[in-house]
Amino acid sequence: MQQASRKLFKISFLSLDMIELTFLGTSQAIPTRKRNHTAILLRYKDEMLLIDCGEGTQRQFRIANINPCKLTGLLITHWHGDHILGIPGLLQTLVLNGYNKTLHVYGPKGTRKFMQLILNMFIFVGKIKISVNELEEGIFLKKEDFSLEAINLKHSARCLAYSFLEAEKRKMDKEKLKKLGIKGKIIGELQKGKNIEYKGKIIKPEDVSFMKKGKKIAFILDTALCNGCYKAAKNADLLVAESTYSAELAKKAAEYKHLTAKQTAQIAKRSKVKQLILTHLSQRYEYKEKKILDEAKKIFSNTILARDFMNIKL
Secondary structure (H helix, E strand, O other): OOOOOOOOOOOHHHHOOEEEEEEEOOOOOOOOOOOOOOOOEEEEEEEEEEOOOOOHHHHHHHHOOOOHHOOOOEOOOOHHHHHHHOOHHHOOOOOOOOOOEEEEEOOOHHHHHHHHHHHHHHOOOOOOOEEEOOOOEEEEEEEOOEEEEEEEEEOOOOOOOEEEEOOOOOEEEEHHHHHHOOOOOOOHHHHHOEEEOOOOOEEEEEEEEEEEEEEEEEEEOOOOHHHHHHHHOOOOOEEEEEOOOOHHHHHHHHOOOOOOOOHHHHHHHHHHOOOOOEEOOOOHHHOOHHHHHHHHHHHOOOOEEEOOOOEEEO
């Protein structure tokens, strides 16, 4: 699976509408030769959401050949430096590249104050529209085809887990359509949930289609083991979670309010997650990554280890 450092890692799944993740940074507090600070990009239709923005994220966009001016939102899990020090540079990059949207910034209580401090710390060349939103637990953004949810975690700073919840979709039954001879533009009306008249009969959407549950992707980045972990991860198609330490350093993990790979795997198993991706590795595992992966796979076999520029489609 490992390829040259600038190539993307791709794992594909079948889906009606593609959800794409790109890992722009997968290290813990200190970056390494192979891993930059935490930043994860989620793309879905016209949305491009960045979860955390560690130092150097603007350059990671360039290496991954992704245009940051397509960003629609920045989701901040918490305000520790390794998760936010890339924000000033990213904002300046957006300004200098003619960003013409409003960047919606979401985060825990205190986000408005911290964003203002960032904007005051140096002189911007140009202007950018920013909307800052401090979140309570629950659904904070709801659109026609997806919603976003925040869940409180337990860390040394106010911290949130995020879930991307795809709305259920109407899937047409091709065999039933073929049997009835239905084709062309009227299928689009059925897709919208409308009844149609065809050959003197009223055809209802449920006659030729069914509703398919949307996918759930959960992000747990920096926390001690707590109820919020299970709540955020519950029934996720994909859980992206920190695994800062191995189990032998469980006391250190508890002291700094982080998870071990073993704990992360236990969360995935108990929460009935379909797939787990481990990220946010301590620098001590730069050449011992297999130790983290093996520890998790003993408990939850469908686990992979994130790498910078890894690309996932589901």
